[in-house]
Every structure is written in structure tokens, then in C-alpha cells.
Amino acid sequence: MGNGTSIGRVRALGAAGHGTHHWLLQRFTAAGNFLGGVFLIASFLFLPDASFATVRDYFASPVPATILALFLVSVFWHARLGLQVLIEDYVHTAGNKFAALVLLNIFTFAGAGFGLFAIVRLALATTSPGGAA
């Protein structure tokens, strides 16, 4: 940390005043998105067809369901951070910026929450909904 000189006191803090936390999280979630995205693209390429039974049985099995859930958390987190920067760059009125950030948080938490609920229901269903066991 700084030794009391003006440059030493601000070094590594950045314009936001709270260091590199946001920037680092953007990178950590980017790595998660990369792994999950490659998994998802590979899954689409290697699944034999796009029918309900094929796709549902694959993504309901433990490992794909877990990766899909982790991917969902990573992408929604990354999107929240990215859209936050978009808002901070283009919305300059303090009140509007606050409102936009509130909406952003509702959008991302609701989307991730609903998506995770759907994956749990998908993975824990004992029989195919609307079909045979």
C-alpha cells in the first residue's frame, strides 16, 4: 500500500474507489462462462437429435444438470457486472442510474433464480413429465 505520497494513496484503487474487485470478478466469471459455454456448444453438437426425450434425458442427468446450473450462475453474474458498466457509462443522472441498477439486479436475480428452480425440477423429476417413467 501507499507510503503517504498522493500516488501511493490512490494506487490500485481505480476511479470507483474500491479497487479491482469488480474487474477481477468479471474475469473469474468469464473463465466459468468459457468452460460452461464450451460444454453447452459441445453438447448441442454431439446430441443425436433435438427431440424432447433426447435433450431432456441428457440435461436431467447429474453431471450435465450440475454444469448447466453452475453455468447459469456464472453467466448471470457476469451479465450483471457487464450491464452495470453499461449503465454507469451511459446513464449519467444519479436517480435514473440508481433505478436502472435496481432493475438490473431484479432482472438478473430473478432470471438466475427461476433458471435454477427449473434445473432442480428437471433433475429431480422421478418421471418424465407428460410421458412414461
Place this chain on the structure above:
Amino acid sequence: MANRPLSPHLGIWKWGPHMLVSILHRISGDGLALVGLPVLVWWIAAMASGPAAYDSFLSHAMSPYGMVVLIGLTWAFFNHLCSGLRHFVLDMGAGYELDTNKRWSIISMIGALVLTAAFWAAIFAF
């Protein structure tokens, strides 16, 4: 206007690949967030709901407007992926020389188009 020297704004610069790759990173990322994530959650929820909801999703996805959205989203995905990997390299402090920067900007944009075309070629071929 403020009566003092101002830094030059966007309008006066000659466009180069590094500027295009930068704004495309933002456009593809925000497109994925605002359009891609709702489609992703819709698809997962449709799978969890049952065959009727899944077939409804698939009929929209396979329609002409659905294909435009899906091909657009896969381009956005591969573009954001390629320019994101470029950012990881820049974060290490590498690749700032003018010619290197220009070369990798062009490669990441062309790479995104090639990967998008290859993905859909593989989907339609098998």
C-alpha cells in the same frame, strides 16, 4: 462548450480494427445478456415443464425469425468469446504493439464468424 482544452472525442478518430472489436465486444456481450439469457432460461424452463412447452419453444426456435435470433446469438457468443480471450491476453500486458494489436483484433472478429459458420454447418450437416 467549456472554455478550456478538451480531449478529442470519438468523432475525430479514424476507425481501426481495434475500435471495432472493442464496440463489438460490448454489443455482443449486452446482446447476450438482454436477449440470450431470457432465451436460455426459456429453453431450460421448457425442458423442465414437459413436451408441450418444449415443442412450443422448438417451433419458435426453428421458425425463420427464431433462426435469425439463434444465429445472431451464436455469433454474439463466439464474438464475445474471441474478443474476451483477447482481453485476457491484453490483461497480461501483452499485445499492445500497433501491428500486433491490429492483427489480433482482426483475427478475433474473423474467428467469431468462422466459428459461427462452422457450428451451424455441423448442426445442419448431421
